[in-house]
Amino acid sequence: MLGPAPIPPDVRRPGRNRRIKQGVREFLAPYAYISPFFVLFLIFGLFPLLFTFYISLFDWDPIGEHRFVGLDNFAELLHDPRFWGALRNTFSIWVMSTVPQLLLALGLAHLLNHARLRLAALFRMSVLVPYVTSVAATTIVFAQMFDRDYGMINWFLGLLGFEHIDFTASLWGSHVMIATMIAWRWTGYNTLLYLAALQAVPRELYEAAAADGANGWRQFLHISIPSLRPIIAFTVVTSTIGGLQVFTEPLLANPVGGLTCGAARQCQTVTLYLYEQSFGQFHFGYGAAVGVALFVIVVAFSGINYLLVTRVRSERP
Amino acid sequence: MKRVRSTVAIIATAALLLGGCGGSDGESDSKTFEFWSFANINQKADVDVYTKAHPDVRIKLTEVGSTTETAQALTAALAGGKVPDLVLIQADDLPKFMQSPDNFVDLTTLGADDIKGNYLDWVMAQSTTKDGKIIGVPTDVGGLAVAYRTDLFKAAGLPTDRDEVSKLWPTWDEFINVGKTYVQKTGKPFVDNTPTSVFFQAVNQGSQRYYSADRKLDYDNEQVKAAFDVTLKAFSAGISAKQGSFSSGWTAAMKKGDYAVVCSPSWMLSQMKTNAPETDGKWDIATIPGGSGNWGGSFLAIPKRAKNAKAAWNYISEMQSPKGQLDHFLLQGSLPTTPSVYTDPQLVGKTDPFFSNAPIGKIYTQSVVGIKPFYFGPQDGPIGTEFLNTLTSVEQGKVNPANAWDTALTNVKNAVRE
Numbered sequence: 001m002l003g004p005a006p007i008p009p010d011v012r013r014p015g016r017n018r019r020i021k022q023g024v025r026e027f028l029a030p031y032a033y034i035s036p037f038f039v040l041f042l043i044f045g046l047f048p049l050l051f052t053f054y055i056s057l058f059d060w061d062p063i064g065e066h067r068f069v070g071l072d073n074f075a076e077l078l079h080d081p082r083f084w085g086a087l088r089n090t091f092s093i094w095v096m097s098t099v100p101q102l103l104l105a106l107g108l109a110h111l112l113n114h115a116r117l118r119l120a121a122l123f124r125m126s127v128l129v130p131y132v133t134s135v136a137a138t139t140i141v142f143a144q145m146f147d148r149d150y151g152m153i154n155w156f157l158g159l160l161g162f163e164h165i166d167f168t169a170s171l172w173g174s175h176v177m178i179a180t181m182i183a184w185r186w187t188g189y190n191t192l193l194y195l196a197a198l199q200a201v202p203r204e205l206y207e208a209a210a211a212d213g214a215n216g217w218r219q220f221l222h223i224s225i226p227s228l229r230p231i232i233a234f235t236v237v238t239s240t241i242g243g244l245q246v247f248t249e250p251l252l253a254n255p256v257g258g259l260t261c262g263a264a265r266q267c268q269t270v271t272l273y274l275y276e277q278s279f280g281q282f283h284f285g286y287g288a289a290v291g292v293a294l295f296v297i298v299v300a301f302s303g304i305n306y307l308l309v310t311r312v313r314s315e316r317p
Numbered sequence: 318m319k320r321v322r323s324t325v326a327i328i329a330t331a332a333l334l335l336g337g338c339g340g341s342d343g344e345s346d347s348k349t350f351e352f353w354s355f356a357n358i359n360q361k362a363d364v365d366v367y368t369k370a371h372p373d374v375r376i377k378l379t380e381v382g383s384t385t386e387t388a389q390a391l392t393a394a395l396a397g398g399k400v401p402d403l404v405l406i407q408a409d410d411l412p413k414f415m416q417s418p419d420n421f422v423d424l425t426t427l428g429a430d431d432i433k434g435n436y437l438d439w440v441m442a443q444s445t446t447k448d449g450k451i452i453g454v455p456t457d458v459g460g461l462a463v464a465y466r467t468d469l470f471k472a473a474g475l476p477t478d479r480d481e482v483s484k485l486w487p488t489w490d491e492f493i494n495v496g497k498t499y500v501q502k503t504g505k506p507f508v509d510n511t512p513t514s515v516f517f518q519a520v521n522q523g524s525q526r527y528y529s530a531d532r533k534l535d536y537d538n539e540q541v542k543a544a545f546d547v548t549l550k551a552f553s554a555g556i557s558a559k560q561g562s563f564s565s566g567w568t569a570a571m572k573k574g575d576y577a578v579v580c581s582p583s584w585m586l587s588q589m590k591t592n593a594p595e596t597d598g599k600w601d602i603a604t605i606p607g608g609s610g611n612w613g614g615s616f617l618a619i620p621k622r623a624k625n626a627k628a629a630w631n632y633i634s635e636m637q638s639p640k641g642q643l644d645h646f647l648l649q650g651s652l653p654t655t656p657s658v659y660t661d662p663q664l665v666g667k668t669d670p671f672f673s674n675a676p677i678g679k680i681y682t683q684s685v686v687g688i689k690p691f692y693f694g695p696q697d698g699p700i701g702t703e704f705l706n707t708l709t710s711v712e713q714g715k716v717n718p719a720n721a722w723d724t725a726l727t728n729v730k731n732a733v734r735e
Contacts, residue, residue, distance in 0.1 A: 280385075
């Protein structure tokens with residue numbers, strides 16, 4: 001057997017080159033494939049984030065001067081009662097909307113997963129209707145329903161002999177109103193997520209449980225809930241991120257107050273305050289500082305929530 | 318490698334397409350210009366009149382949205398986007414732009430000096446910088462008057478003739494007394510709300526608002542306090558329907574006749590017609606308590622980077638001439654800023670059937686002559702909002718009238734940035 005014939009140098013060179021090129025290409029190709037996301041993220045995600053932080057260090061008039069003020073905006077933020085009020089409102093609305101929303105979604109998903117449900121597809125699709133309705137339209141309808149003198153809810157309360165409630169004017173009333181709008185919109189969406197996860201649970205588990213005499217409630221507690229834990233963790237985190245950034249509902253819910261959502265800023269959320277400062281009053285530097293603060297808060301809370309939910313998951317069998 | 322290169326090329330192209338919007342669209346000719354207006358003021362009518370008279374001129378009119386949205390879009394454009402050649406700015410938004418006059422063409426360089434005498438001097442003062450640059454030409458003002466329901470007045474045994482009604486309330490105190498009588502007779506509220514219908518009118522009737530004559534912040538002054546106090550007095554008299562202006566409740570109550578009186582600047586008339594068409598003919602218009610005053614109005618300005626400032630200026634000088642403004646008033650009802658037409662028989666004779674044929678031209682122009690000018694500062698907007706919000710909180714029972722002034726000052730202090 002002859003060994004490989006010695007390759008003349010002038011022939012070997014291009015061959016090696018081709019092989020190196022091939023290697024580089026194979027090395028780069030996967031990065032090129034995933035690059036659209038990262039390029040778009042750099043342009044629309046990371047750059048605005050860094051630029052916001054940069055602006056927050058200035059007294060930034062978009063059409064006038066940009067005066068460097070260091071961390072003054074953040075110092076001012078700490079002493080700004082309007083910011084703390086907005087933060088309180090945001091958390092209050094978030095809790096009021098997320099908790100009932102996820103519980104309701106769990107229950108609905110369990111019902112929709114029922115083996116003997118007729119017209120299952122119809123019901124499953126209909127829970128998504130609120131989600132595909134425009135937020136603006138939803139908000140305007142709800143705002144009219146909650147109107148003090150001419151709203152449907154107060155008309156009903158009046159029939160029952162109760163006093164009219166001025167929802168938009170009061171702190172809790174306005175929070176309930178906005179939380180209702182959010183829950184109405186997102187419950188169906190979360191229901192479908194839970195339902196998708198439930199569909200993956202083997203039917204035999206339920207059948208076996210039923211054979212052992214477990215009723216619907218016990219099946220829900222001991223089969224549905226445990227198998228849903230990862231998706232529950234996911235919805236809690238996404239609801240936290242979404243809930244802390246609530247904007248459209250409070251903006252449109254209370255047209256009298258405009259950007260302050262009420263005369264006493266009783267339902268102004270952090271994003272709405274950010275918007276008021278930046279685009280209402282053109283204090284872009286201060287608005288950016290609010291944005292940075294909100295970013296930190298959202299990251300921190302998503303992390304805490306994730307830890308809590310996953311901890312619960314690992315502690316139980 | 319070729320594949321990589323083409324992938325990179327695609328990404329680069331995509332990035333260019335996504336990031337590179339708003340570049341120049343090439344040619345500029347002196348016969349075409351772009352005009353941004355806000356919606357619901359029908360600048361389209363003016364544009365049509367102008368292009369009919371000048372068939373060679375092409376105007377690209379964009380109705381951006383509300384007054385605030387237009388100001389926001391303009392801000393974004395000035396900060397680095399594509400600017401229009403001509404833009405309509407609402408009076409409340411103007412002070413923010415007056416802070417950075419370098420963003421606009423100084424209209425004195427185009428001949429504004431020659432025509433500035435045509436306009437009400439206190440309106441012109443709002444768009445003139447300290448060193449005499451003119452940033453905007455006023456298109457209209459917001460004269461003040463009171464719209465009232467003749468049928469409800471009759472039911473309450475009050476006079477219905479507009480001159481007699483005007484005589485009932487030369488001052489705000491007398492206005493409050495009429496309100497009390499109305500409430501006693503009918504058991505129904507009199508005025509839509511006090512923060513807008515009383516405070517926003519009264520505070521615009523003084524010789525000073527939130528800034529002193531030498532352009533320093535001074536909102537804690539006697540005139541503002543007086544307007545604030547008379548509002549609290551009106552509230553305490555129990556005459557308010559507590560329907561916040563422009564809310565859904567306000568509109569519903571207007572339709573149902575659940576209040577008899579709205580203090581209505583000239584630009585609000587068209588909103589009332591749209592909101593409550595079924596009340597056609599039931600309204601009339603009387604003079605405002607407390608004398609002359611103005612709320613609102615708009616200005617036309619030319620951004621510095623405009624491609625075709627000359628064409629825009631030709632448009633301004635023709636359409637905003639006294640004759641142009643008179644024609645626009647007859648067509649649309651916006652109140653002219655050119656006092657020379659205030660005695661024109663066409664203006665004086667203009668009536669409106671929705672408001673029982675009230676001579677709206679005469680009533681509203683009377684309310685804007687003899688105004689004592691005050692300085693509009695950059696923070697007028699936020700300060701006005703805080704005062705209004707505090708008074709609204711009083712109506713909602715969330716703030717005790719006794720503490721209202723202190724609360725308002727605290728809120729204003731938080732909102733104002735030195």
